[in-house]
Amino acid sequence: MRVPVVVAARDVRMTYQIGSTRVEALRGISLDVSAGEFLLLMGPSGSGKTTLLSILGGILTPTSGAVVACGTELTRLRRGALARFRLLNIGFVFQGFNLFSALTAAENVQLALGLKGDKVDARDKACELLEEVGLGEKCERLPADLSAGEKQRVAIARALAGQPRLIMADEPTASLDSDNGKHVTMMMRRLAKSHGCSVLTVTHDPRIMEVADRVLHIEDGALRG
Amino acid sequence: MVPLGRKTLFKDVARFLVAQAGVAFAVGLIAIETGIYLGFIQSTVLPITESSADIWVCTRGMPYFELTLPMRYDALAKARTVTGVRRAEAMLIKTSAWRGTGHKLEYIRVIGFDPHGVLWSPGPVPAEELDRLFAPDSAIVDDTKLGNLNITGVGGTGKIGVHDVRIVGTTHGTQPVVSATLIYASMRNAKAYLSMTSAPGVATSTDINAAQAELDPEELARYLGAVDVSKYLVEQGILPAPAPTPKPAPAVAQDPSTLDPGDDVSYILVQAQPGQDLTALKGRLTSELRGTAAYTRKEMADRTSSYWVKRTNIGFILGLIAFVGLIVGITVAGQILYTSVVEHITEYGTLRAIGAPDSLFYKVVAEQALIMACLGFIPGIVISAIVAHWAFATRGVIILITPESAVLTLLIIAAMCVASGIFAVQRALRVDPAMVFRG
Numbered sequence A: 001m002r003v004p005v006v007v008a009a010r011d012v013r014m015t016y017q018i019g020s021t022r023v024e025a026l027r028g029i030s031l032d033v034s035a036g037e038f039l040l041l042m043g044p045s046g047s048g049k050t051t052l053l054s055i056l057g058g059i060l061t062p063t064s065g066a067v068v069a070c071g072t073e074l075t076r077l078r079r080g081a082l083a084r085f086r087l088l089n090i091g092f093v094f095q096g097f098n099l100f101s102a103l104t105a106a107e108n109v110q111l112a113l114g115l116k117g118d119k120v121d122a123r124d125k126a127c128e129l130l131e132e133v134g135l136g137e138k139c140e141r142l143p144a145d146l147s148a149g150e151k152q153r154v155a156i157a158r159a160l161a162g163q164p165r166l167i168m169a170d171e172p173t174a175s176l177d178s179d180n181g182k183h184v185t186m187m188m189r190r191l192a193k194s195h196g197c198s199v200l201t202v203t204h205d206p207r208i209m210e211v212a213d214r215v216l217h218i219e220d221g222a223l224r225g
Numbered sequence B: 001m002v003p004l005g006r007k008t009l010f011k012d013v014a015r016f017l018v019a020q021a022g023v024a025f026a027v028g029l030i031a032i033e034t035g036i037y038l039g040f041i042q043s044t045v046l047p048i049t050e051s052s053a054d055i056w057v058c059t060r061g062m063p064y065f066e067l068t069l070p071m072r073y074d075a076l077a078k079a080r081t082v083t084g085v086r087r088a089e090a091m092l093i094k095t096s097a098w099r100g101t102g103h104k105l106e107y108i109r110v111i112g113f114d115p116h117g118v119l120w121s122p123g124p125v126p127a128e129e130l131d132r133l134f135a136p137d138s139a140i141v142d143d144t145k146l147g148n149l150n151i152t153g154v155g156g157t158g159k160i161g162v163h164d165v166r167i168v169g170t171t172h173g174t175q176p177v178v179s180a181t182l183i184y185a186s187m188r189n190a191k192a193y194l195s196m197t198s199a200p201g202v203a204t205s206t207d208i209n210a211a212q213a214e215l216d217p218e219e220l221a222r223y224l225g226a227v228d229v230s231k232y233l234v235e236q237g238i239l240p241a242p243a244p245t246p247k248p249a250p251a252v253a254q255d256p257s258t259l260d261p262g263d264d265v266s267y268i269l270v271q272a273q274p275g276q277d278l279t280a281l282k283g284r285l286t287s288e289l290r291g292t293a294a295y296t297r298k299e300m301a302d303r304t305s306s307y308w309v310k311r312t313n314i315g316f317i318l319g320l321i322a323f324v325g326l327i328v329g330i331t332v333a334g335q336i337l338y339t340s341v342v343e344h345i346t347e348y349g350t351l352r353a354i355g356a357p358d359s360l361f362y363k364v365v366a367e368q369a370l371i372m373a374c375l376g377f378i379p380g381i382v383i384s385a386i387v388a389h390w391a392f393a394t395r396g397v398i399i400l401i402t403p404e405s406a407v408l409t410l411l412i413i414a415a416m417c418v419a420s421g422i423f424a425v426q427r428a429l430r431v432d433p434a435m436v437f438r439g
Ligand SMILES: Nc1ncnc2c1ncn2[C@@H]1O[C@H](COP(=O)(O)OP(=O)(O)O)[C@@H](O)[C@H]1O
Pocket: A016, A017, A018, A023, A024, A025, A043, A044, A045, A046, A047, A048, A049, A050, A051, A052, B432
């Protein structure tokens, strides 16, 4: 039985131009992400990991190449349509958590639910998701009153809101100590599996390699091996 | 939907209060500086708008209320015979000087009017104080100008020409900011105060002016080239003398509300019979009274305010200040909103990365802008109103803040907050959404 592909990239190239200097961040990358897959992206700093993640997640448009995600050819979408695609299909987890500091944990998740058009019982659903990341008791806390690990768990709950097909995480554990990092990664893996979404996560942490379904190595803008 | 804009605004209370103080400052700046300008214009036309006359008649060429050449008093009787005139009263206005105790001089304009008339009165003065104007050598002044006359209240005295004038009453809110101190008196008293020839034949106004300036009599005599002039002036009671000085004759001998036919008056105020076409009535008045022009109350007020606005630099300067106030206020309000968006640029970036539609950004910032404009407006306008009240009560200076101008200020501030917020959001939208991935 063939596993369905959630994201397919073909010969993706990305060139940044700053003034007269050109940086070739990606030099022809092709890859498939299967449904439900927990995929790890590793590589040295500046190798193009963030750029690749941004392109596959519909945040950046590549200079050339094709990206088909969830059945949509991303490179053909305009700005507004691309934003809508991201909203409905992709959950993001950032290194710096990027929670809304004025909103409580529940409101952070609720806002994402609301944006995705899931407004009925948004409050209850937000609390359920927080329950799943082990923060049922801390729904009403502001981000400032949460530890780094807790913040990232709120961010994961927010990313899971609205049943996305894919979660994109860029160094989600870089701001956490290694125990917390491991804990958060395991949690992300477990929840992705139970919610049936694929995860593409960038990390430097070799200990996470063991739990990944597959590990991709990127160097100098190209996949290795 | 979670009220992201409102919650973000109220999150940091200290910062919010500082921003609110800024908006309140902007509101105050706009309200007070435009209020000063509007109040100035209103104050210049106070003597006109306070009058219930429909038409003002004066000699041709009058540029503004305080400057007009005289016409004869008997024009009043003639005006009363014109068809459509229900009532007519005369008014006299001339420049002079008040010599207070300690010989302090104050530049004044004496306004002579009929204290029992109905077409003109110097603001809120009780009837018994108006009645006192029939006494010789009496006058009323705005209470904010008592200090200028070097007196403390009713009963204070000073000299106008040769007359020892007693202040018999006060009024409030009648004094144009830019004018010489207005002194209100009966027609006959005003005529007496202003007469430059009360010493028959010889003394000229120059003599009297010089005398008022307290020249040494000898010196004055030398200056005039006639030794006996000083003696003459002393005899006439114009100069204080070593010898006891005879008091000048009281100014009022006849009915104080009337003058002699050949006397000077400045304006004839006309009340039309009900239903009269004012344009036609103006035409009849000017053809009946040779060499005159007639203006409706509004024309008279417009003429006077536009004189101050256009022909003097005072209007220009105050207009400029009001304009600068408007610009500064707008900039301050705009800056505050812009800064608040920029401060939260990462959060906007996150929203954008998640895939929030552009409309959400505008909704968030518009909500913030309106909250800030409204909450900043309230203290801003209250403080402005207090300042305006204080200025009027203590100085008689009008800072005009009407409900309309207050609402307009609110709209300007709100529009500016929204506009600068939108401007800032557009910047936020242009930011590379990939920024959220950079630590
Ligand atoms: N917005 C940008 N403008 C110009 N150059 C960029 C930009 N973003 C990334 N780059 C460059 O592209 C290369 C890859 O960057 P990035 O994808 O962030 O790598 P990584 O996430 O693996 O550290 C680097 O050389 C970086 O300097």
